[in-house]
Structure formats: C-alpha cells, structure tokens
Amino acid sequence: MVNGAVLVSTLLSLVAAARSTRRATEPGARRWARPEAFLALVVALVYLNQVLFTVYVLRVHGGDATFIARYLPEGYFALEDGPAMRGLAEHFPKPELLAPSLLRVQAFLELPFGLLIYLTVLRWLDRGLYRRLATSWLVWAASLSYTFVFCAVEWDLRNPYTVDDIVIRACSAVLTPFFLRWLARQEGDGPGRASFARMLLFAASAWAFGYLVLTVYDTALLYNLGHLGGRLPGAVLALCILVGARVASSRLPDGEAGIALSSVAGGLRWALLLFFVPALAVRYGVNFGSPPLAAAAGLAICLAAGACALRECLSGAGTARIALWAAQGTTALALGGAVGYAAVRLVTDEYYEAGLLRGAAAFLAVVVAVCAVSDRRLARWTV
Template sequence: MTIVSVLVDTTVVGSAAGSLIWRRGASGSGGRRRWWTAGGPEAALALVVGLILLNEVLVSVYVLRVHGGDPSFVTRYLAPGWFETDRGSLIRRLAAVWPAPGLLAPSVLRVQATLELPFGLLAYLSALRWLDAGLYRRVARSPLLGCAAVAYTVVFCAVEWFFHSPYTAWDIGLRLVSAVVTPLWIAAIAGREQGTAAEPGRASSAAELLLFCGAAGALGYLVLVLYGTVLLYNLGLLGHQLPGAAVALMILVGCRTLARRLRPSAPPGPAVAAVGSGLRWFLVLFFAPALAVRYAVNFGTPWVALGAVAVLALTAAWLALRATASVRLLLTLAGAAVLGLLAGYAAVSAVADAYYEATALRGFAVFVLTVLAACLLADRLSGGSGGSGTADAAGRALPPW
C-alpha cells in the first residue's frame, strides 16, 4: 500500500466522518452584493468552465508553437490519455499569430490546478441548489464546505504527488491557495443570495423530484464530458463529445425551465416525501467525501469507498425516516429500494462505459427514478393514506440547519 492510497483512503473515512459530525451547519445573514458574487453557483460554474476552455486553447497554442505540436515534454510524467490537444486549422492560425508564445507556459497544468477545486465544488452545489435552495445556502456557509475543500485538495495533491514531475511543487502550492480562496468565494455567493426573493425553492413533489433528477443527471454527464476532454487537456477530442453534450445541455435547460414553471401542488404522499428527505440527506452527507470516493477506485481501496458510501446512505435513510417510522411506510420504502437496486444493477450491466463514473451515474439515476416511481405508485394506490401528519413529518425530516 503506497502513501497515496493511504492518503486517499484516510480522506474517504475522514471526510465521511466530517459529514456526519458537521450535520448542523451555520446559517448566516445575507451579504452585500459584489460583482464577484453576482448570480448563484451556476453562474460561477459557467465562469470557471469558460476559463478552463480558454486555458485549453492557450495550451494548444503553446504546444504547437513552443514544442512543435509534441506534448511529450509533459506526457512522460502522466498516465496515457492526456494531451490530445487541438491541432485544427483555427488553432493553427491562432498559434501562427500569437505573440511571445513562451509566456503561455503556465497554462500547462498550473491553471487547471487552480480551477479544478472550484469546478468540482460548484458543480455539486449547483445540483444541491436545484433540490433545495435553502439547504444549499446553509451548506455553503457551514463548516461542511471547508471540510469538502480540504478533502478534495488532499486527494488532488496526493494524485499530483503520484504523478511527480517538475510541475508538482507549483501545482500543490496553487491547489493549497485555491483551497483557501474557493470556500470564501462560494460562501460569499451564498451569503449574497441569503434571504432574497428570486430564488429556487425546494423540490418536494414527485414531478419536482423527477425534474431535479433529470437536471442533475444531465449536469453529471456534462461534468464527465469536460473531465474526459478539457480537464485532461484533450481539447482535440471535444468535437466527438459535442452531440451528446448538446443533448445533455438541452435536457438540463428543459428540466430547469419546467421546474421554475411548475404550479404549486398538493403535499406529496408519505413515501415520496420520505424519498425527497432521504435524497437531501444523502447529497449533504456525500458532499465532502465525493471526490475521495471517486479516486479511491484508482488510487485507494475500493472497498473502503464502498463501505463509506453504504454508511452514509444508511445514515441518510435513518435521518429521513426517524420521524416517520410507520410499518406501512417502511415496507413501502423497502420494496421500492429492492426494485431500485435491481433496476440500477440492470442499468449498470447493460452498457460498458469508457469511464466508471458514467456507469455509477447511470446506475444511481436509475435507482432513484425507480424508487421514486414505486413510491409515487404506492402513494396513489393508498390514496395518500398513512395520514397527512406522516407526510408532513417526512417533509420536515430534513437536515436541521
């Protein structure tokens, strides 16, 4: 077992424990508006993605002009599958007229080292905001955000050390700076939004939860596309991914547009309310260890990651159900969970993906949608029985910040 795997496994366990300890976050009052806090996490994420794409263009120019299109000066330190830079006619024309291309040297690895943390945190928090805007704000202004930033940074630095190169010291230094600045920036964005009227609410009905799953799944797909292309300096491969990315973007925009236009509906039945509560709890608890779990598959111990996810999932279920533990509801949810696991397993087994993250995303999405559909059917068949008090209690069984 190497020091990198020990660091990754320790981060999985430590960040999962931190999520369980810091379940109670600190709410805060709204902050004054600043230009760098305008918009929500989605706007900040779009800015970060734009900077990453711009840097990819500069990397392609640098490799063409300074290294004659040969990236071996850096790829010899990395695993296969990196630096398929763009060498198309537009990049070549741009490279031909770019002044002082040697000054673009920092675009290689160092810019990404600065932007990778805000990219990951903002993508996760954007999805959480779609599920529950108030919960997002509290998480973004609680110690849990700092815990997540530290956990992500430890994993990033461990991987940097694994691929040790002349860039490593600079990259680790920049990642440490980003670990300080990024949480402050995100907390400021959430603070400016605190208490404003123009904000998304809480997804609680079956339709709202369905639209959330569609938007979150589409965002996850886009994150994987960006990871496999521009975050690995494979701008030359981005064109092959554009059709799928365009479809995912349309799904995301469509789901978010419909979610904003949904009319208020009756409170959900007890089973659907419990699913929504459990989903909120799980996303909060999984926030900090998410990246460590992802890297544990390659650089750590997969069983440690799987165990941590199981503990967090069971904890989320207990927290969601502790106020609604009727026998009928427990049996309904248990049956829905079994159906979801079977459907998720079938979805995972059906297609072989280039990245295991895509497999996990598809399996989780199918699991949640199956559970939601089964619970909706159960609520309809029972006529919402179990008592309105049960549904109300399920709706209140949320992270108590």
C-alpha cells in the same frame, strides 16, 4: 494518504455535518448569484486555458506532448490540431509565455470547479440547505479535504511542475471558500417541498448535468480537446435536457408528497449533506487508495443518511403506516435496482462514472415514480 483522507473526512462529516447546518441564515435577493452561473464561467476559463495550452504545445513543442505525457497515466493529451487551431497557433505572439497553461492554471481552477458542481446539485434539491451548508464551516472542511486529495494525487504522479501545482492549490483552497460563502449569502428563498414532478425533473437534471461534467472532464481536464468534436452532439442534447428540466422545475407550484416520496427526498438531502466533505476522497479512494475502504465509507454515509431521513419522515406514523412504507420502499428499491442495473449494463462506457451516473439517474427516477404512485393510491384508499 488518500485512505487517511477518506477516513478523517467521513468521520468528520458523520459526527459534525448535521449540527453545523442548523443555524438559519438571512436569505439574500440577488437572483443572478447562482453557483451554476459561476460554474459556467469556470468552465469557460478551463476551455480557454485548453486552447492556449494547445497553442503552446503546437508552437513550442512542435505538437508533441511527450515531454509531460510520460509523467501521467494513459488517456491524456489528445490535442486538437485542425486547421483552425494551427492557424491560431501560427499567428499567436510569444507562445512561450503560455507555459503556465500546462497544469498550473488547472491546479487553481479544479477546486472551484468541483465545489460549484456539488453546490449546484444541492441548490436544485434544497435552496435552504445549500445556503446553510455553504455559509457554514463545512465549506472550509471540504476545501481542505479536496485540496489534500488533489495534492496527494499530484505527489503520486510527480512531474516537474508538482511543487508549483501544490502551492497553487493551497492558494485556491484559501480563496475559494470565501467566494462560495459570499455566493451562498446572495441566495433567496425557494420552494422546499418535494413533489413527484419536481423529483423526476431533478433526476433528469442530475443525469444531464453529470453528462456535461464528464464531457468537460475528458475534453478539458485531461487535455483532450481533440475529443470535443465527437462528444459535442451528446453534450448539446444533454444541455437542452438540462435547461428544459430546470426551466420546467422553476415553474412548478409547490406540491404535496406522501411519506414514501418524502423519505426519498429526505434521504437525498441528508446524503448530499453528509457526502459534501468526503466526496472527493471517496471518489479518488477507488483509484489511488483502497477501494474496499472507499466503498465502506460511501455505504456508511448512505446508511446514516437513510436513518436520518426515516427518523424525520416516519416520526409519528402508526405501525400500520410504517409497515406499508416498508412495502413501498422494498418494491421501489427492487424495481429501481433492476432498472438501474440494466441501464449500467446497457452501454460499455469509457469512464465507469458514466455508467454509474446513468444507473443512478434511472434508479432514482423509478424509485420516485413508484413511491409517488403508491403514496397516492394509499391516500385514496385511506380516505
């Protein structure tokens, strides 16, 4: 089922995504209505649910999660059972009423959590594209695709709560797009031009944000609240980097970008647009489907994004400039690939996504730096 989702969602995105975001929408003016603000609210609800779930297991099941853990893979249910949590559990009235905190609450929250993560990153890169994408029918397609994959995984890991979870996920799939479309309509105008500094800050933001998302994934979505203490120092550092990068980026003036840097920014925009619908299917295709098929789908989207970006950025450029761009791109990709590979191999990660995130951020930073510096050098030589 996951393989089918990979194929259908990838083909749909490649065929229709670009046409579906061309129509401009009227910007709003509510600066507080940002996806990251509501993502923080969803994360707070997820952690609140984890506390209530822990109280439920401690009081109703004597701290033993075997009754549900036997249905799921290894790596779940490292409970927090310190004095503070046990004190809360001892004084919590009617803990048996907290039974829905097991899987059911999370089944509703996972879809908005995933979509808000994606739209937050897209907004940092291009507010206009974020507004157009989130107000188009693609948000419904993404909701359906993500929910189908979630339900397929639920069915593969069947447990006594699977039917409840599927019904709840279906409700979330209907309600979440309405909210996301409303949220995007509140978006105001923002800077759309790429610059060296802004792209480097975007790379730093993406790494720090991804680190925080993986922390939430491990400590909350996998019910491992007991891991939070060990991950807290790294999460605090990542949060400081993220806040600093976003504040600095918001204060930067619009900058000029040469052809090479513009092609990098354009490629990222196209990639985020085309990956929106099939992103979760490709991600879970690695574990619950066919890894070669998931890799092929990801590669096809990357190639399509690159082709669209080059068509935009190299339009009207002369043969000599295109040849220079090819040299810039080759150098940037070679250096970025070497640094990214080293970053992946530098540390052994518990989750492979952490290594990929670190490698991708290092790769992007090097590519941006090489393209920006070489663009400036070429601009001086041609004056």
